[in-house]
Each structure stands twice: as C-alpha cells, then as structure tokens.
Amino acid sequence: METLDIVVIVAYLIATAWLGLKLSGRQAGLRDYFLGGRNLPWWAVSLSVVATETSALTVIGIPVMSYMADISYLQLGIGYIVGRIVVAFLMLPRYYDGEMVTAYAYLGKRFGSSTQTTAGITFLVTRLFADGVRVLAAAIPLKIILEGIGISVEYFTIIVVLAVVTIIYTFIGGIRAVVWVDVAQMTLYVLGGLLTIIVISVATGGEWLGAAADAGKLNFFVFEGNPISASGSFLPSLIGGAVFAMASHGSDQIVVQRLLSCRTKVEAQKAIIWSGVLVFVQFAIFLMVGLALWSYYNQATPDDLGLTRDDEIFPMFIVEGLPAGVSGLLLAGILAAAMSTLSSSLSALSSSTVTDVYARLKKSPVTDKQGLRVGRWATIGWGLAFIAPATVFQSDDGNIVILALGIAGITYGGLLGAFIFGIFNKRARPLDANIAFGIAVAVNAFFFVMEKYVTGEVWVAWQWYPLLGVLVTFAVGGTLSLRHSGPMVEDTLVKNDKEAVEP
Template identity: 50%
Template sequence: MRITDLVVMGLYLLAMPAMGVLLSGRQRTTRDYFLGSRNLPWWAVCFSVVATETSTLTVISVPTVAYLGAFTYLQLAIGYLIGRIVVAFVLLPRYYTGSMVSAYAFLGQRFGSGMQGTASVTFLVTRLLADGLRLFATAIPVKVMLESFDITVSYWQIVLVLSLLTVVYTYLGGIRAVVWVDVIQMAVYVGGSVVAGLILFGKLPSGWFGDAVQQGKFQLFDFGSSIVTNQYSFVAAVLGGAVFAMASHGADQLMVQRLLACRNLRDSQRALITSGVVVLLQFSLFLFIGSMLWAFFNGAAPSALGMAGSDELFPRFIVNQLPPGLSGLLIAGILAAAMSTLSSSLNSLSTSTVSDLHQRITRHKPDDATVLRRARIWTLVWALVFVVFASMFSSTENPVVEVGLGIASYTYGALLGAFLLGLLVKRARQSDAVIAFIVTLASVLYLVFGVTFPDGEGGRAPLAFPWYTPIGVVITLVVGGLLSLRHPDPEPEEAAEESTEMA
C-alpha cells in the first residue's frame, strides 16, 4: 500500500517544476527575472514570504520544540510581527525610491560599492549556511520514508535530487516562477498538516489535554528564566525576535527581493505585515501538533523511540500513522516547501552576485541580455554549492529550526546595523561602515563561540541566539557613529546629493 506514497511524491515533485515554468511566462529582461516586472499581487508575495522563511523548519522542527518544551517559541512570532511593522514603514519606502533590484543597492548609494560588496558577500555566506541547513532538514522525512521500504540513501543524495528539480524552474522562470510555486507549496504543506493534525487528534487518549496543561506544555510566556541564556524568555524572544525580523525582512535580499516584486509600496507593506500574522498562526498550528505528539508518544525521549534525532518525531508519525497517499502527499509538500526555500535562495543569490558584486568588481555595466544570461549561470553555480553546504549538517543534534535561526543571527546584526547607520548617522562614510561591519561580525562570533554566561540555575550557558542581532546592531551603530566623528559635517552639495539619493 505504501507504494502509493512513493507514486504521489514522485508525481508531485515532477509537477512542481512544470508548474513553475508554466506560471512564469517569458523572461525577456532582468526586470522580469529579478522582480517579476513588479507586477505580482500582494497576497501571492505574502504567501511566498511565509513559505520561504518557515517551510521545512516549521513543519518538522517546530513540533519538536513543543514536544521537548512548551509554547514559549510563539513569543518569537510576536516579535517577528512587531519587527515587520517597523520594516514596512521605515525601510520599504527607501527601497521603492529608484529602480533597486537588491537590498544592498541602498548601501551602495549611501556609502559606496565597497560597503555594498561587503554586505552582499556576507549575505551569500549566510544564505549558504542557513538555507543549506534547511535543505538538509528536508532530507530527514525522505530518509524515514525510504527506510520504510528498506531503501538506504544518504542525505547528500536526497539533497542532490531536490536541487536538480528546483533549479529547473528557478533557472527558466525567475522570481515569478518562484513566487507562484511557493503559493502552491504552502497550500499543500499547511493543508496536509492540518489533516495530519486532525488524524493525530483522533488517536489521542481521553484526558490528554488536561495532562498536557498540567505538565506546562501550553505555557506561552516565560518571565522566570534567564533573559541572557534562555532563547525563549519573554524579553529575549520578543525583543530579539523583533530585531531579527527587522534584519531578515529589511536587510536580507532573500525577503526584500520578494517585497520589491509587488506592484507598489502599499502592496508591499500589506504583504509584509500580513505575512507576520500568517506566521503567527502557522507557528501555533505546528506547536499544537507537537503537544499532541507528546501525548501520542507518552512524552518518551526520541532516542527511546528508536529515532536518530528529535526532528524525526513528526516525520515518523506521518510515515507510520497516516493513510497511504496522504502521508506521501504531506511529505511531498514538505519537500516542495524546501524547494521553495532553495529556489528563493538561488534567485536572490544570483541577483546579488550579478547586481552587487560582478558589476562592481568589473566596473563595467553590460547590456541587459548579458546580465540575464549571467544570472542564470550563477543560478546553476549556487545550486551545486548548496548541495555541498547542506551535506555539512548531517551531525547536528539540536532541533534544526534553532540551529538555523542561530546561524542567520550571526550576521543579521551587522547587516541591519549598516542600514540604520546610513539612515541615522549623516556623517558616516564608507570606511566607517565597513570597519563597523567587520568589528560587529568578529564581536558577535566571539560572543557565540567564546563566552558563556550564568544560566540562573548554577551553571553557565552560551548567549541566547535572539540576542545576537540586537547586540550586533548596537555594536555597528556605536563603532560606526564614533568613527564618523572624525569627519566634518557633510558639505552642502554632498548633503543635497545624499538627500536626493535617499528621498
């Protein structure tokens, strides 16, 4: 009977690239390829943003967070919504002035090509690490499914197949194909997860909810734990989540490129803020599934259930407990959700490489057809690099969603801080921004790997990951601000030019 699952998965994965190509239309110019001619509906961009940022990690890892803990993870989503509102009204208006195709074009206008290139390289490395982890996470349920057929494959082989399927429509269809496939994929994995949750609910013993409440599985706010070392303490989660969202949706090309594909600024703001509400609801769904899994497995440790890692909890239920066909469709949805993240990364990486780096290094602006051709070539190159990076994470023991957020936080403070430095400190020059940027990266990495703090329970622990971004922002602003004091006030013509560029 489980052959049905394999057939459903195969058909779905083959259908997605075909749908992407059909929905993308012809890509005649770089404006079509990078921005979808700025003619995409706001609701489609909204769902694309949600699918890109939370897809696979949400489906398989957020339930694990609730299984091992409680609902305190939802505090991050509250912060995410607050951060999106700030971005919608502070940073998005800056991007919609002019013809920007990259978030880092603003830094190029404000400081110069050196700062633009520095930010772009940092973005490339961050995306390779963070989304390489997401791609690896997708291989987990596939491996569980195939092992039920006594088929043994390695993670990197699964990653390679997914990458090949994804690169087809990303290469041909650009951002338009990416967005419309994201919409389809989100509908499948969320709809399938709702059905899986209903089936799981029907298998639970009576009184499970009261037991879960008694054990604190539905605790939302955490005011008692250390705000320094516990990522789910209220202050760390909400404040850190808000600043993280300001960076991820205001200074990361992956999200900014989607928002620039909307028809106008108002639509872009609507897409961004609505995505925060959708993420909040989506997190709630998967946390509730995690609490139900806790009741279903009687709170047993994943290792006691014969699982290689904690993130196998929900995939194992999908494979073993859902009806044939439905489990295959849901795992296909998880795979496709990862493909949406990968396609988004490939498109934004190629965009940033061509617009932020290649033209700056060569100091030559080629014709539009040449830029389009180079963008497609870089899409292929980055797809191969992703396979290598995704294979690096097969030994991680923590829930991958926590690891992924931590990786992104390493550089987000410096990126957001550079944007705010350009907006708030008029004296700042390119040298100030670059030095502040580098100092911030070094300082945050030292905090992450070289320092521990009292955990409030008699021991010591690393700094909680939600603090990485706020601390990075502060360091960038302080260092950049102090360095800017060595410069005189901008001359009238310089100030006028800067005002024109930023208006």
C-alpha cells in the same frame, strides 16, 4: 509506505514543477528573472514570504520544540509582527523610492559601491551556510520516505540530488515561478498540520491537549532565567524577535526580493505585515502538532522511538500515522516546499551576485543579456555550493530551526545596523560603515562559535544577535564618524554608483 503514497508523491512533484514553469512566463531580462516584472499580487507575495522563511524548517523543526518542552517559542511570533511593522514604514519606502533590485542597493546609494559589495558578499556567505541547513531540512523527510519503501540511503546522496534538482527548477523559472509554487506549498503543508491534529485527536479521544496542560506544556510566556542567555524567555523573544524580523525582512535579500516584486510600495507593506500574522498562526499550528505527537507517542523520547535526529519525529508520524495517499501528499508537500525555499535562496543569491558584486566590479555597465547570463551561471554555482555546509551540519544534533536562525543572526545585526546607521547618521562615511559592519559580524560570530564548537555554553541567546550587531555598528560607526566635520555630501563615487544595473 503504501504504493499509493509513492504514486501521489511522484505525481505531486511533477505537477508542482509544471505549475512553477507554467506560471514563470518568459524571462526577458533581469527585471523579469529577479523581480517577476514587479507585477505580483501582495497576498501571493505575503504567502511566499511565509513559505520561504519557514517551509520545511517549520514543518519538521517546530513540532519538536513543544514535543520536548512547551509552546513558549510562540513568544517569538509577537516580536516578528512588531519588527515587520517597522520594516514596512521605515525601510520599504527607501527601496521603492530608488527602484532597487536588491536590499544592498540602498547601502550603495548611501555609502558607495564598497559598502554595497561588502554587504552583498556577506549576504552570499551567510546565506550559503544558513541554506545548507535548509538543504539538510529537505533531506530529512526524503530519507524517511525512502526508508519507508525499504531503500537505505545516506544524507549526503539525498543532499546532492536535491541541490541538482533545485538548480534546474530555479535556472528556468526565476522568481515568478518561485512565488507561485510557494503559495501552493504553504497551503498544503499548513492543511497537513491541521489534518495531523484532527487524526491524533480522533486516535486519542481528544485528550492530548489536557495531558499537555497537566504537564505544563502550554506555557506561553516565560519570565524565568537570565534574559541574556535564556533563549526561551520573554524579553529576548519579544525584543530580539522584533529586531531579528527587522533584519531578516528589511536587509535579507531573500525576503526583500519578494517585497520588491509587488506592484506598489503600499502592496509590499501589506504583504510584509500580513506575513507576520500568518507566521504567528503557523507557529501555533505546528506547536500544537508537537503536543499532539507527544501524547500520541506516550511521551517517548526520540531515542526511545529509534530515531537518529529529533527532527524525524513528525516525518515518522506522517509515514506511520496518516491514511495512505494523505501521508504521501503531505510528504510531497514538505519536500516540494523545502525545494521551493531553496530555489528562493538561489534566486536571491544569484540576484545579489549580479547586482551587488558583478555589476560593481565590472568597469562598464551590465546589459540585461549579460546580467541574465551571469545570474543563471551563479544559480548553478550556488546550488552546488549548498552541498558542503549541508553535509557538515548533518552532524549537529541540535534543533534545526535554532541552528538556521543562529547562523543567519550572525550577520543580520551588522546588515540591519548598516541600514539604520546610514539613515540616521548623516556624518558617516563609507569606511566608517564598513569597519563598523565588519566588527559587528565578528562579535556575533565569536559568540556563535564559542557556543557551538568551543564551550558548549550559551553566553548570548541567538535572538540577541541582531540587536547586538546593531548596537556594535552604531557604537563603532558613530565613534568613527566623529572624525568628520559635517554631513556626507554626494561625491563622485556615489554618483558613479548610479550607473549600476537597473532593470
């Protein structure tokens, strides 16, 4: 790397931190810290949702998919749009009608505090592991940067530094800072992807697309293979992708927290639907980047290029193939985008800790001052906790995007199932929902562990995890609910739950 690149990276990171803190405003209480005062424009929230769910994972992970195979991953984008539409009109109205702070507050309203706390704790644990992968994703480009200037450092050291820096950023700024920085980061790394395509097109005479077509790498729809275990085929991508989006954007606090920061329900609906369209376009851009890189490197494998991970292909090109200054800016954007995504996770984790766990276990109502203090301490704790799973997943040689989505999918089905189950099954009681939720999570965890650590074979594609969890929740919960003679009525437990924190 050139000296100019290093200067650009340092200057950009400083400017990003300044922007986030400048726009964060004063955090007077829980409503400001976790929801930005519910006064953020829908378009900014939409961009932030896209940046949060993809960021570094998309930038460095998706190009590898088309580099090693084809563009069939784009099928998933269609399912994502369908799933978001369902969330916009089925689940979002329930969040806004109740003026809730977290996604799991609805479960508390429907089933009581035990179900809300169970869902909240499950979210915390799952998000910890999934975001461990995000920390690793952020460490990959930084390792490339350091090696480019002759500094050899282990992933563990980078992971620790990233965790500490992200804690400081989130501790001070809250969700408003996170959203606005996300907007800047997404704009930069998408432009970087387009610039990469232009640079390679000039270098190869624009022949990379024709070469990819001749090699069959422009396959969009795939109808071959077992639809249950073949993750790249159309049915699991469409149906599984739709249900996955319903779960991730309707029951995952990291996304719901953003949607609740919009001014109105209608604006939140626009934000989530448009985010699906933007994700599809973003997928297409970075899949094209992968095809361009495949041609640029003459179809060489990652091993041929001397890389330790497949995900290092695009960061390597940024360092070697882009003009001085431009490569520094794009690497800074990827790194800062990854950190802003991590700060989003910390914000969601701390808000869920306060609202779904602390407020439910505390006997007296939680004041704004108490909640803000606990939320900030939770930010520190969860940030440090990221280090362990990030270090563990460093040894996983699979695609980093698939790994993160697979981990998240373990609980998405149970969470989404509990939401929909609570809406449509009026007979169900808290114990029915809790048992059904637990079994749904256990079933998905079984298939994930068997694939990753036991047999090495795919029995159920990761796209099916959310739908499988929903079906198990309905089957088990529905069966248990038959014990009851009629619809559940609002009892003392549920009434008491209304005393929980509401900013």
